[in-house]
Amino acid sequence: MSQPVVYGDAISTYVRSVRLALEEKGVSHTLVAVDLVKGQHKEADHLVRHPWGKxxxxxxxxxxxYEVSAILRYIDExxxxxxxxxxxxxxRIRVNQVMSIVDSYGYAASITNIFIPRVLVPSLGxxxxxxxxxxxxxxxxLFLKEIGRLLGDASYFGGAAVSLADLLVLPVLTYLRATPEGQALLAATPSIEAWMGRMSERGSVQAVMPAT
Ligand SMILES: N[C@@H](CCC(=O)N[C@@H](CS)C(=O)NCC(=O)O)C(=O)O
Structure with a gap:
């Protein structure tokens, strides 16, 4: 089997989720840089790989x-x-449900509409x-309340072991936590804060998200 290749920017949450899954599996991969801030994901060579420019x-x-949830399930199989x-x-339905919540609602609320305008846009002037x-x-x-409810008393979203859902949620919440709005929301969901603490101890997280 050949070594997987991930095309993207190391700062992207979705790129991080794919790389976290490969790290959890102990599979080496190549990251081919596509600069998010420079907009290289909208250039012709990347549009061949991902026609939606993501x-x-x-x-x-x-x-x-392309499509991260599909890629994550492929890696797992x-x-x-x-x-x-x-x-x-x-x-499995719990994990699939949480993954769908991230893709359908959580990413837009946390990243597109809070982290990017609050942190990324000002950092670029x-x-x-x-x-x-x-x-x-x-x-x-609502995103935090629902994933807190779905986590319940479990250690991870799928139960006792880390799952694809954990790897999809963590990069999103890590950026949300970098905003005052996210900090206030996380303070109101201590079980999710505790889960983030557990996740941050994993070797995969330290390898893929070293500064966060
Ligand atoms: N549904 C897509 C979403 C991927 C996505 O939104 N990636 C972000 C980076 S975390 C992106 O490419 N943003 C750039 C843009 O929207 O222009 C997937 O699962 O791959």
Whole structure:
């Protein structure tokens, strides 16, 4: 089997999720840099890999894929140990549910509408759209409340072991926590804060997200 190739920027949450899964599996990979801030994901060579102009794109054994949830499930099937999906149907639907919540609501609320205007835009010399951030706060609050409810008393979203859901949520919450709005929301969901603490001790997280 060939070594997987991830095309994207190391700062991207979705790129991080794919790299976290590969690290959890102990699979070496190549990261081919596509600069997010410079907009290289909208350039012709990347659009061949990902026609929607997003990152990451992923190559393995002569096949090319995009869409992170699909890539994560592929990684889990092709590299079997350790399993990143629970063994039971209820465990698996939980993980799939949390992954879908991130893709459908959590990423937009936390990253597109809070982290990017609050942190990334000012770091590039622009001004925060306060109305955009304000409007996103209820959705971000619901995101945290729901994933807190779904985590319940378990250590991880799929139960006792780390799953794909944990690897999709963590990079998103790490950036949300870098905003005052995110800090206030996390203070209100201590079980999620504690889960972030557990996740931060993992070797995969230290390898892929060293400064966060
Ligand atoms: N549904 C896509 C979402 C990927 C995505 O939104 N990636 C972000 C980086 S974390 C991106 O490419 N943003 C750049 C843009 O939207 O222009 C997937 O699962 O791959």
């Amino acid at each position: 990152m990451p794109a992923f190559e393995h054994d002569g096949n090319s894929f 092709v590299f079997p140990e350790p399993a990143l999906m629970p063994a039971t149907p209820v465990g 622009g001004q925060t759209d306060e109305a955009q951030v304000e409007a996103a706060k209820p959705q971000a609050a």
